[in-house]
Amino acid sequence: MIRQLLERNPTLAEVVVQYPPAVRVFEELGIDYCCGGDRPVSDAISALHISLDAPAERIDSACAAPEPDERDWSTASLTELADYIEAKHHAYLRSELPRLSDVCRRVLDAHRARHGDILAPLQETFEGLRSELEAHMMKEENVLFPMIRAREASADQEIGGFPIEAPISVMRAEHDSAGEALETMRDITSNYSLPDDACPSYRDLYLSLQNLERDLHRHIHLENNILFPRAITASRASGWL
Secondary structure, X not given: OHHHHHHOOOEHHHHHHHOOOXXXXXXXXXXXXXXXXXXXXXXXXXXXXXXXXXXXXXXXXXXXXXXXXXXXHHHOOHHHHHHHHHHHHHHHHHHHHHHHXXXXXXXXXXXXXXXXXXXXXXXXXXXXXXXXXXXXXXXXXXXXXXXXXXXXXXXXXXXXXXXXXXXXXXXXXXXXXXXXXXHHHHHHOOOOOOOOOOOHHHHHHHHHHHHHHHHHHHHHHHHHHHHHHHHHHHHHHHOOO
């Protein structure tokens, strides 16, 4: 089934929406399925110089043993999905971003002499990402998500307000910016390659930044590939302004 889908050359977003465990496979292969979800599968696979067989087999295996949170969100209500994003991904960021700021500062202080050329720009990029994400979450929680919930609750009515596409467009642009920051941090650290003299805090920093990257990929995927398109479709179908 997976092989047949891939042979039809869907977008990456279509694959991960239909088969949520494919997220793990694309993550392992370094394929951008969130901000780059509109990319055809054939382009992403050919760029890795591999055939469809390997990812098809790995997606089949992942689907045979799904993880607890790999549910089909395409059939959930928009309100439930927005609630899940806040409870899981926003809560994670609010806890982890301040901790990572502290770890980054301590590691830079301890290793500035030998690795300041890496750690200083890493800290600068991370702090920029943190600031963006914190502002981004506030806009989603105070503007976009309440709008989605209210309009879903009033699906049988026309309600006023500016087009829902406007805030979604802003959120998508900010997702792209976050994706660029993640790529920059990977470039700065040579894909998080630890130096020989890395202390436990240095190791924790690199591991935690990779965990942050994985969580953000899944977070952005749920919004870009599921929540936002469904909210726009529902908005147009209901005659929302």
